Amino acid sequence: MEWNFKNGIPIYTQIIDEMTMRIASGSYEPGEKLQSVRDLALDAGVNPNTMQRALAELERRGLVYSERTSGRFVTNDKGILDSLHEELAVRYFEELEDKLRKIGMTGEEITGAVNKWLADIK
Amino acid sequence: MARIEINKLTKEFGSLTALDDVSLRLEKGQIVGLLGPNGSGKTTLIKILNGLLTPTAGTVKINDMEPGVGTKKIVAYLPDRNALPDYMTTDQLMGLYADFFEDFNAAKAAAMIDDLGIDRKQTMKKMSKGTKEKLQLCLVMAREAQVYLLDEPIGGVDPATRDYILRTIISNYNEDAVVIISTHLISDIESVLDDVIFLKEGRVVLHDTADNLREEKGESVDQLFREVFKC
Numbered sequence: 001m002e003w004n005f006k007n008g009i010p011i012y013t014q015i016i017d018e019m020t021m022r023i024a025s026g027s028y029e030p031g032e033k034l035q036s037v038r039d040l041a042l043d044a045g046v047n048p049n050t051m052q053r054a055l056a057e058l059e060r061r062g063l064v065y066s067e068r069t070s071g072r073f074v075t076n077d078k079g080i081l082d083s084l085h086e087e088l089a090v091r092y093f094e095e096l097e098d099k100l101r102k103i104g105m106t107g108e109e110i111t112g113a114v115n116k117w118l119a120d121i122k
Numbered sequence: 123m124a125r126i127e128i129n130k131l132t133k134e135f136g137s138l139t140a141l142d143d144v145s146l147r148l149e150k151g152q153i154v155g156l157l158g159p160n161g162s163g164k165t166t167l168i169k170i171l172n173g174l175l176t177p178t179a180g181t182v183k184i185n186d187m188e189p190g191v192g193t194k195k196i197v198a199y200l201p202d203r204n205a206l207p208d209y210m211t212t213d214q215l216m217g218l219y220a221d222f223f224e225d226f227n228a229a230k231a232a233a234m235i236d237d238l239g240i241d242r243k244q245t246m247k248k249m250s251k252g253t254k255e256k257l258q259l260c261l262v263m264a265r266e267a268q269v270y271l272l273d274e275p276i277g278g279v280d281p282a283t284r285d286y287i288l289r290t291i292i293s294n295y296n297e298d299a300v301v302i303i304s305t306h307l308i309s310d311i312e313s314v315l316d317d318v319i320f321l322k323e324g325r326v327v328l329h330d331t332a333d334n335l336r337e338e339k340g341e342s343v344d345q346l347f348r349e350v351f352k353c
Contacts, residue, residue, distance in 0.1 A: 046313045048292065049316050
């Protein structure tokens with residue numbers, strides 16, 4: 001899988017975002033064993049300390065867990081995965097709303113547009 | 123104890139001050155970018171760390187030792203130009219490294235040399251400029267050293283090899299070693315760096331972690347470099 005890093009944002013936060021997306025989208029499956037820190041760092045072309053820092057944060061958020069001898073795994077906890085989806089949905093809606101507000105749409109117009117869109121895709 | 127401790131280091135060449143009151147502490151387990159424009163003192167600093175030049179004032183300690191015979195055992199140095207006898211073949215140079223350096227891992231060197239498609243029977247003289255650079259880097263990185271001093275390791279090689287070299291640096295990463303990479307090709311290496319040091323006219327104008335810089339300044343290390351060193 002390709003990793004692309006943007007300028008001006010710390011790399012470890014970009015790794016956190018990318019891995020969160022992979023977990024949310026199921027490209028890393030629940031319970032899947034992750035590669036070693038070094039292999040992930042190689043894959044992403046980043047410093048192993050940076051990768052380690054990102055994984056520690058993902059662990060803190062409960063998205064991955066480590067087992068002392070056997071490595072790191074994606075969480076199996078359905079509750080965590082569900083709330084991850086909710087969080088991401090909120091984030092995307094915020095981005096969408098932000099863009100629509102920028103082109104001058106009111107809350108009402110946005111609701112209208114969203115409802116129309118949902119009706120159309122059904 | 124820091125792996126490398128530089129205290130008020132000054133180096134003068136006649137009336138020219140190449141390094142001006144430089145103090146740095148570098149801990150093990152780090153990959154450090156020594157960044158600065160041409161003539162900013164990068165190579166001078168690396169040569170002092172390697173014992174090829176002596177300070178005019180100030181002190182340099184590697185594992186609490188002054189650069190010398192003791193430190194050469196643990197410091198792997200890639201010079202900015204070829205320093206190897208070019209009448210030797212790849213195989214002979216591997217033998218030379220094995221003779222000189224206890225920490226040389228011949229199997230590792232052979233694997234890298236084969237990965238990069240370097241002819242083992244060819245003399246260095248007949249190799250292209252890029253291949254010479256690749257070969258030297260393989261030899262240096264195959265040492266299991268505690269300090270790697272890489273002076274412009276990616277300057278003369280093509281982008282695919284550049285990626286291979288960066289991957290080599292990552293895969294050789296060792297918690298006990300410190301890797302110092304001097305370069306002005308920043309965008310290529312910045313994702314690999316822990317720490318960034320900007321040298322300007324012989325002075326350290328900035329020393330921070332790469333991610334802190336991105337966070338605080340909202341730009342890449344490369345963009346920041348272009349600003350600080352704008353001509």
